[in-house]
Amino acid sequence: MTTNGGSTRRWGWGGGRAESLRADAQAAKDAAAAAFYELDTAQRDLRISIETITAVEDSPAGRRAVSDFAALGTRIDQVSQEYITVVDAHDLDRDDLDSAAATRARAELTRTKEALERTKGELDRFEQGLGGLLEQAETQLARLAPAVERARQGLLAASNALDAARAAGLSADDLAARLAALSPELTKLNEGAGQHGIRDTLQRADRVAREAETVRGQAARLPETAAETDKRLSSLRTRTQALHTRAGKVEPVLSELRRRFSADCWQDLQQVPDEAVRAVRQAEEKLREARKARDEQRWPDATSLLSTVRALLNTADEAVKAAGDRLQRLNEVSFDQTAEVERTRFAIRDAQRLAMAGRTTPDPRHARPLDDAVARVDRAVAGLTGRHPDYWRFLTELDAVKETVQRVVEQLRQEMGAGGPGAGPGQGPGRARRNGR
Incomplete structure (x- = not known):
């Protein structure tokens, strides 16, 4: 033991x-x-x-x-x-x-x-x-808790922005409905990732945060939207009244055109008075609808209607202005055609000089339309015959010539740019190789 x-x-x-x-x-x-x-x-x-x-x-x-x-x-x-x-x-x-x-x-x-x-x-x-x-x-x-917190804070911020908008007298019912629709999503966030999974919870939190921020931003902009809508209503109403007055002056312009110039100079303007009056009437109707939409705080509808009013007024304004501009241009050219002809010929000469820069002979692609332009000007001048010459055809022909010349100039400049610094028209890499440079 x-x-x-x-x-x-x-x-x-x-x-x-x-x-x-x-x-x-x-x-x-x-x-x-x-x-x-x-x-x-x-x-x-x-x-x-x-x-x-x-x-x-x-x-x-x-x-x-x-x-x-x-x-x-x-x-x-x-x-x-x-x-x-x-x-x-x-x-x-x-x-x-x-x-x-x-x-x-x-x-x-x-x-x-x-x-x-x-x-x-x-x-x-x-x-x-x-x-x-x-x-x-x-x-x-690690992203989960911050994402859920951002969603909650976003919803709170959106709610506060809605309260501020309502305090300013703006109902914001559509935004309130969108915010209320997020309530079930908040419930699921509160239930946690254990019940709904981390991936779904993260996606839900991000979606709620984005939508809440959109609602908050729109609610915060409501006072500004209301003020801007009121400003546009007032401005377009004033413009409509002014255009109504100007439309009434188109008929005297047409009368003078009929009295002094051939039918070809004014026939296309015959419908301007009726079109202007119709456009103004439609604009006034859309303005009333826009006013109603604004009072009901249907902001997208109000914005759309005001855009329609602006488009109607733009169309009518251009037509009314075209009649006045026509009379002015015809008056000027009937008194003296020389200035318009010289402006056109100067544009042609300027283009010809550009086409010859760095060349001894012009490129046919540029020379041909410029030569045709010279001939067109001569024909237009020769066409001014009779007691009531067709001045409008004369002006439109010279305008077309200047557009053709401008296209040639733009083509020349593009080719100069493509040929590199210091290259003349047509002096791109291909031509330089053929010339041995």
Whole structure:
């Protein structure tokens, strides 16, 4: 009998040798317990990672990670059960533990420890393989709380902006309805990602934040929109009244055109008075509709109607102005055609000089339309015959000539630019090579 810490223990044969074998077995048991603890801890930590991936990743890679972890879990359960079985099978504290039992216990516990360590190695390698999936999932998780908070703050800001608009006398019913439609989305956000998934929750939070910001911005701009609409209503009403007055002066202009010039000079303007009056009448009607839309705070409708009024007035204004401009130009050319002819010929000469820059002979592509322009001017001048010459045809012909000349000038300038600095018209790379430069 040996005394140890106040207790007695019977030792089998061999005394010190048996005690040494018992100690070895106990050390093997402690090592196996440590390996079991490390494996269990690693499995629990990795399960959290897998749950994170599952909450975020609904992809083939994510699903494969889940199934692989489940297979590993089966293997872990197996080696853990083997460990428990071995530990239960060997009572290292019993008094009659003999050397053979101690040796057998140490061997089995060592094998169990090694199996636990191998399984832990598999678990470690599996965790390393998760790398990108886990990082992506954690990134989304980190975005979750701020995204939900932004959505909530956005809804609050939109609500405050609506309150301010109403305080200014603006109903903003359509914006209030849009904000109310977001209430179910806020409920889902409050229920959390655990119920609706991280991906869906993130998308919902971003969508709510965007829509809330749109509502807030529009609500904040409502006073400005109302003021701008009132300003446009007043301006267009004044313009309509002025155009109504100007439209009444078109008929005297037409009378003078009929009295002094041939029919070809004014026939296309015959419908201007009626068209102007009709456009003004339509503009007045649309203005009334716009006023009603503004009073009912239907801002998009009011804006659309005011745009229609502006278009109607622009059309009528151009027609009325065309009649006055026609009379003025005809008066000028009937008094003296020389100035208009000289302006046209000057434009032709200027284009001809440009066409000859850096050349000894002009390019036919430029020379031909310019030569035709000279002939057209001569014909237009020769056509001014009779008691009432067709001055309008004369003017339109000279306008057409100037447009042709301008097109030639633009073509020349483009070719100069394409030929590089200092190149003349037509002196691009191809021509330079043919000239041996």
